[in-house]
Amino acid sequence: AQKITQTQPGMFVQEKEAVTLDCTYDTSDPSYGLFWYKQPSSGEMIFLIYQGSYDQQNATEGRYSLNFQKARKSANLVISASQLGDSAMYFCAMREGHGGFKTIFGAGTRLFVKA
Amino acid sequence: EAGVAQSPRYKIIEKRQSVAFWCNPISGHATLYWYQQILGQGPKLLIQFQNNGVVDDSQLPKDRFSAERLKGVDSTLKIQPAKLEDSAVYLCASSIYLAVYQETQYFGPGTRLLVL
Numbered sequence: 001a002q003k004i005t006q007t008q009p010g011m012f013v014q015e016k017e018a019v020t021l022d023c024t025y026d027t028s029d030p031s032y033g034l035f036w037y038k039q040p041s042s043g044e045m046i047f048l049i050y051q052g053s054y055d056q057q058n059a060t061e062g063r064y065s066l067n068f069q070k071a072r073k074s075a076n077l078v079i080s081a082s083q084l085g086d087s088a089m090y091f092c093a094m095r096e097g098h099g100g101f102k103t104i105f106g107a108g109t110r111l112f113v114k115a
Numbered sequence: 116e117a118g119v120a121q122s123p124r125y126k127i128i129e130k131r132q133s134v135a136f137w138c139n140p141i142s143g144h145a146t147l148y149w150y151q152q153i154l155g156q157g158p159k160l161l162i163q164f165q166n167n168g169v170v171d172d173s174q175l176p177k178d179r180f181s182a183e184r185l186k187g188v189d190s191t192l193k194i195q196p197a198k199l200e201d202s203a204v205y206l207c208a209s210s211i212y213l214a215v216y217q218e219t220q221y222f223g224p225g226t227r228l229l230v231l
Contacts, residue, residue, distance in 0.1 A: 004157075033216030043204060045158070045222035052216060091157050095216050102171060103148075103220065105157030 003027065004092055004106035012112045013082045020067070021077040021109045023092030032096040034075040035103070036066065039089040048090075051075060079111075087113045117141065119223035121207050127229045133195040136226045140188070140209030146170075147184055148220060149192050150206040158206055164190065194228075202230045 005024045013019035025034065036048040051059045051066045059066045067076040079086055092106040120139040128134050140147050145166050150158035161180065162172040166187040175182070179198070184190040194201055204227050208220040 031216060033218075035219070037222075043206075043225040043227070045206065045208070045220075047219050047221065050217060050219060093157075095218065097216075101216075101218075102160055102163075103218075105159075107155070107157050 003104045004094055006092055006106040006109050008109045009107075010110045010112065012114060013079075014114050015084060016081055018078060018080045019082055019111065021079070021090050021092075021111065023075045023077065023106060025073050025075060025092070025094045027073075027094065027096045029096040032094055034066070034068070035093040035095070036064070036075075036077045037091045037093060037105075038086075039091060039108070041088070045091070049077070082113045084113050084115060087111060119207055119209055119221055121205075121223035121226055123226055124224060125227050125229075127231065128197055129231050130199055131196040133193065134197055134228065135191050135193045136205050136207075136228075138190045138192070138207030138223060140190075140207070141211075141221055144209035144211045144221070145187070146210045146212070146218065147190050148208040148210070149182055149190070150208065152204040152206055152225070154203070161192070161205075197228075197230045199230050202228055204228070 032053045034051045038046045049061045049064045051068050058068050063080045065078045089108045091108045095103045147164045149161045152158045161175045162182045163170040164184040167184045182192045204225040206225045208222045210218045210220045
């Protein structure tokens, strides 16, 4: 079964607009961490934002925020005021205790920012 | 602060040949990971080291892949013999412990391997 599901293979957004990238996850562990990474065409994975399962507030880091809905098991990434440099692959990931604290990645969403 | 270093950046080999990748993690990071990322997919963990001990190698194809981390710093990943399906990007990451679920990984630029 898919642990991390990213249903949008590709997304387009106009420069300066906001965009939401979807991520749903599956775990029976009450304690877990959720991450978003950006992978530009250069290939390096860049850490963007972290949300803990017990965190009361949604995480924010600059233009990035994580819309965490625990009951729905969703952890969507919101990018505000999109920039051309935001064009990249975005991966949602989860770290859980079941199976030994592995970090599992989704298949990714490719974001295209239009000028 | 220097990031995670990997070499080579690109490698083209023929099937049944051997290849080795090198990784130097961020200074002070005790945990080191090797991932395989096939085109169009997310990274898949191959092996995780804590200092120079193996924590998880459950997804490492041990008949052809091997990895070591001597002295708890640099690491090498070897494939011998390579198959066509090994064509992928091999990513190295390192992390420092913050909290058990908050172990943010920092990735290197990856090695793109093409097996012909």
